[in-house]
Amino acid sequence: MHPAPAGLGYAAVSRRFAAVALVCLLVADLHVTTLHPLADLARLLGGLVRPDFLAVEIRSVVYTVAFAVLGVGLGVGAGFLLAVPFARSRPVRLACAGLRAVHELFWALLLMQVFGLSATTGILAIALPYAGICAKVYAEIVEEADLSALRVLPPGTGAVSAFLYARLPETAARMRDYTLYRLECGLRSSLVLGFIGLPTMGFYLESAFRQGRYAEAGALLAVFYALIGTRRLWVRGVTLPVLLVGAVLALPPAIGSADVGASLTRFLGHDIVPAPLRTGDPTSPETWARLWAWFAPILTGQILPGILQTLILAQIALVATGLGALLLFPLTARRFAGRLGRPLGRVLLVVVRSTPEYMLAYVGLQLLGPSMLPAILALALHNAGIVAYLMGRHADAIPYRPDAPRGLDLYAYETVPRLYGQFLAYLLYRWELILRESAIFGILGVATLGFYVDAAISELRLDVAVILIAATAALTVAVDALSRRLRRRLRIDDLPTRLSGPQRIPCAEPGGG
Amino acid sequence: MAEPAIALENASAAYGDRTILSGIDLTVRAGERVALMGRSGAGKSTLIGLIQARAPERVALVPQAAALVRPLSVFHNVYMGRLDRRSTLHNLCTLVRPARADVVAVEAVLARVGLSEKLWARAGELSGGQQQRVSVARALYNGRPVLVGDEPVSALDRAQGGTILAELAAGHETVIVALHDVALALAHTDRIVVLEAGRIALDAPARSLDPGRLAPYYAAA
Numbered sequence: 001m002h003p004a005p006a007g008l009g010y011a012a013v014s015r016r017f018a019a020v021a022l023v024c025l026l027v028a029d030l031h032v033t034t035l036h037p038l039a040d041l042a043r044l045l046g047g048l049v050r051p052d053f054l055a056v057e058i059r060s061v062v063y064t065v066a067f068a069v070l071g072v073g074l075g076v077g078a079g080f081l082l083a084v085p086f087a088r089s090r091p092v093r094l095a096c097a098g099l100r101a102v103h104e105l106f107w108a109l110l111l112m113q114v115f116g117l118s119a120t121t122g123i124l125a126i127a128l129p130y131a132g133i134c135a136k137v138y139a140e141i142v143e144e145a146d147l148s149a150l151r152v153l154p155p156g157t158g159a160v161s162a163f164l165y166a167r168l169p170e171t172a173a174r175m176r177d178y179t180l181y182r183l184e185c186g187l188r189s190s191l192v193l194g195f196i197g198l199p200t201m202g203f204y205l206e207s208a209f210r211q212g213r214y215a216e217a218g219a220l221l222a223v224f225y226a227l228i229g230t231r232r233l234w235v236r237g238v239t240l241p242v243l244l245v246g247a248v249l250a251l252p253p254a255i256g257s258a259d260v261g262a263s264l265t266r267f268l269g270h271d272i273v274p275a276p277l278r279t280g281d282p283t284s285p286e287t288w289a290r291l292w293a294w295f296a297p298i299l300t301g302q303i304l305p306g307i308l309q310t311l312i313l314a315q316i317a318l319v320a321t322g323l324g325a326l327l328l329f330p331l332t333a334r335r336f337a338g339r340l341g342r343p344l345g346r347v348l349l350v351v352v353r354s355t356p357e358y359m360l361a362y363v364g365l366q367l368l369g370p371s372m373l374p375a376i377l378a379l380a381l382h383n384a385g386i387v388a389y390l391m392g393r394h395a396d397a398i399p400y401r402p403d404a405p406r407g408l409d410l411y412a413y414e415t416v417p418r419l420y421g422q423f424l425a426y427l428l429y430r431w432e433l434i435l436r437e438s439a440i441f442g443i444l445g446v447a448t449l450g451f452y453v454d455a456a457i458s459e460l461r462l463d464v465a466v467i468l469i470a471a472t473a474a475l476t477v478a479v480d481a482l483s484r485r486l487r488r489r490l491r492i493d494d495l496p497t498r499l500s501g502p503q504r505i506p507c508a509e510p511g512g513g
Numbered sequence: 514m515a516e517p518a519i520a521l522e523n524a525s526a527a528y529g530d531r532t533i534l535s536g537i538d539l540t541v542r543a544g545e546r547v548a549l550m551g552r553s554g555a556g557k558s559t560l561i562g563l564i565q566a567r568a569p570e571r572v573a574l575v576p577q578a579a580a581l582v583r584p585l586s587v588f589h590n591v592y593m594g595r596l597d598r599r600s601t602l603h604n605l606c607t608l609v610r611p612a613r614a615d616v617v618a619v620e621a622v623l624a625r626v627g628l629s630e631k632l633w634a635r636a637g638e639l640s641g642g643q644q645q646r647v648s649v650a651r652a653l654y655n656g657r658p659v660l661v662g663d664e665p666v667s668a669l670d671r672a673q674g675g676t677i678l679a680e681l682a683a684g685h686e687t688v689i690v691a692l693h694d695v696a697l698a699l700a701h702t703d704r705i706v707v708l709e710a711g712r713i714a715l716d717a718p719a720r721s722l723d724p725g726r727l728a729p730y731y732a733a734a
Contacts, residue, residue, distance in 0.1 A: 402562060402569075403569060407601070408601045408605070409604050413604065413608070417582045417583075
């Protein structure tokens with residue numbers, strides 16, 4: 001009765017993703033190993049709603065902001081410069097892809113080997129990946145802008161003048177908005193860096209959660225939400241110089257990094273060079289045989305199982321994110337939540353989106369024990385909050401006909417079908433981000449790639465760690481390419497996917513698709 | 514005399530402080546076929562909106578833009594005309610697996626607008642004229658007694674437009690349509706209401722009019 005539509009349809013893609021996720025569920029480890037997860041959760045929530053603000057370590061808040069401001073500042077500056085040659089230069093594009101394919105926690109783990117637990121580590125761990133992301137996004141913003149004014153400039157106008165007069169004004173508002181959004185991300189990244197030892201709020205959150213001081217954790221989280229919620233008040237043109245100078249002055253003193261030059265040389269020239277190559281003669285075939293003998297067990301024992309587990313976790317989390325977003329977005333849409341419900345729904349989703357998923361996963365692992373379940377929940381909750389918030393805004397922009405149905409009929413026949421292309425565009429875009437985060441959750445004990453990276457670093461086998469991180473980056477780039485291909489085949493590749501900015505929220509209905 | 518299907522008394526409408534319609538007195542009796550005419554910007558669409566809002570439970574609407582859900586099939590778009598008269602559960606099941614009886618009924622309606630072979634095509638893949646006919650089929654399937662249409666045949670040629678208007682007249686007790694084609698209006702309705710600058714400038718039986726009589730309302734202002 002239903003002839004298959006030509007090409008790839010929304011329904012077919014959704015079914016395939018869901019089917020693969022179901023298969024993944026069968027093989028995933030979803031056991032709850034703790035004895036009283038619900039009682040622990042009740043204690044946790046009880047502490048969170050009775051925050052103990054006196055226990056908050058003020059310096060950790062200052063460091064969190066300082067790392068974020070300087071890291072994002074450096075990353076944004078470098079990204080802005082890299083955006084200029086981005087469209088023309090393939091090497092720049094590849095370098096940026098490499099920078100952003102490595103998660104900031106992996107960068108931090110590597111940088112720590114050279115710079116110790118220092119401010120440099122914290123700032124560079126944020127700045128390096130953010131430079132890669134910002135270069136790409138700024139280049140896209142310039143590309144998408146209406147540049148008709150550029151074509152009517154008098155011939156002979158200098159490149160700088162042309163940029164300042166005809167390009168920047170068109171794009172400045174969106175760049176500023178994206179940069180502010182990046183700072184929000186930077187605050188989350190900065191907090192999470194504390195979980196691996198840097199002196200930001202995450203450090204105190206980790207010990208508070210681990211030792212059950214939930215009132216202190218609640219206070220830290222409340223301070224963090226306040227920081228994020230008020231960012232438009234304290235990040236402004238006039239406060240930027242104050243923030244930057246203040247951040248430099250407030251940085252913590254370095255801990256135990258005596259001679260950076262020497263340790264950098266040792267790190268690059270010795271530590272990350274695969275062990276067989278350090279001593280062997282690179283011209284002799286025997287060295288290469290030893291290299292293969294060194295690499296083969298890493299490939300079969302760590303990279304391949306790590307990739308498999310990472311893909312499984314990301315697949316389940318992606319489909320769970322989609323289901324969660326479809327359930328949650330009516331909370332923020334006028335036709336479903338009403339005038340009173342919608343602001344409440346928005347606050348809920350903004351809180352969910354502001355909570356770093358790494359911290360959610362950490363708390364989940366404390367409550368449920370080490371399995372994929374808490375990681376799935378953390379990823380799905382965080383990402384569903386983001387996608388649902390955006391879908392709510394699109395839903396409010398739909399021009400419904402005057403005699404449109406209501407309630408579940410409206411949802412099933414008008415809203416979801418009209419938004420489905422946009423929904424898939426958001427999900428496929430977030431696939432790569434979910435994958436990156438899935439790999440990172442290995443540090444918490446799930447057997448994804450990060451698990452092996454963390455183990456290699458704690459055994460001081462940095463050569464192995466670098467190989468594993470490179471494998472993670474390659475996997476991320478591959479999934480990104482696959483997502484891009486799928487979006488193009490579904491003809492949803494020109495729909496908005498970023499969540500910053502006063503971007504046009506069109507009624508997302510691509511033709512055909 | 515038949516019951517009034519729609520009655521507006523001294524109705525007005527404004528967007529912000531800009532008046533679109535004022536002092537509109539319009540009574541349409543059951544069984545009448547009325548054409549709303551006038552230049553673009555005269556207030557036809559606003560009046561259509563007022564009429565629909567007056568009695569939404571008796572109106573089957575053909576909105577100006579076809580307002581189809583493009584990713585859904587033609588069947589589902591037409592079926593939507595009766596969503597409010599089925600249980601939500603039935604509607605949800607129909608999304609996944611339509612019942613045979615519904616398919617037959619929708620197919621019959623589509624045949625009346627010449628689109629039965631497009632039953633399972635995606636609405637977004639149709640041409641503009643086909644989409645408009647799906648929108649008409651949705652109103653026919655809706656079946657409420659008062660058909661209110663805002664330029665329901667604007668994307669069709671005159672012959673096709675005439676057929677569609679005849680189907681609308683056959684399928685609904687009362688018909689109120691905004692039209693810009695004078696010949697179609699004179700041939701397929703029995704009462705012409707002309708709007709000018711937000712007021713009713715002419716309200717007369719179609720047989721008492723000819724194209725020359727209507728021409729002034731379309732000449733450049």
